[in-house]
Amino acid sequence: MARMHTRRRGSSGSDKPAADEPPEWSDVDADAVEDRVVELKEQGYDPSQIGMKLRDEGVQGTPVPDVKLATGKKVTEILEEHDATDELPEDLRNLMERAVRLRDHMNEHPLDASNKRALQNAESKVRRLVSYYRGDVLDEDFTYEHEEVKELLGYDD
Structure with a gap:
């Protein structure tokens, strides 16, 4: 699969072995x-x-x-x-945390061009995931806003 924000192909990683049952040495209930x-x-x-x-x-x-x-x-x-899930999916939460950290960094260092691009890419990915989860995991009217997400994630100023 190609990467989202570059013109390169993705790097090939390891594949899980095709197995239908757990190995014999792992006989856990x-x-x-x-x-x-x-x-x-x-x-x-x-x-x-x-x-x-x-x-x-x-x-x-x-x-x-x-x-x-x-x-x-x-x-x-x-x-x-077991009703032990979070209110946000893990992938969306991690991307939102990254975007909040990058936005805070950009407020301190406004001329940092490479991190400005990284912030744009991170927020683009967040918006794409929000549209994917909207209606199912998230509310229909949920939108990505920096201040609201900062409160949702529990960042203090």
Whole structure:
């Protein structure tokens, strides 16, 4: 897939191995994995961080290479079932935080041309994701405004 704001192609990354069932050495109970996912969310971890912690630390000392293979559900689906989701999706929240940090940087350094371009790209990506999530996860009338997003994310002046 090509990158959004450059003329280059995307770099090829690693692919997950095609597997239908978890490996034999990872015989963790699905309920224990779900309980650990909810526990990690209560500790303040994002879904991507939860997947990495389960891969590295595991449940009861046994690593979980893939939550979906072990439980049949994605991490976000498990969190939705237990009403432990955030009000904003993780990808949108991360992009909004980046845009807020860049806007604050631009207020201090108005002649920084490269970060001005980065701010434009970040806000463009935020607007694209907002239109994707509008009506489903976000309200119909939600729009990206710097001050409102700053309050939503909990940044203090």
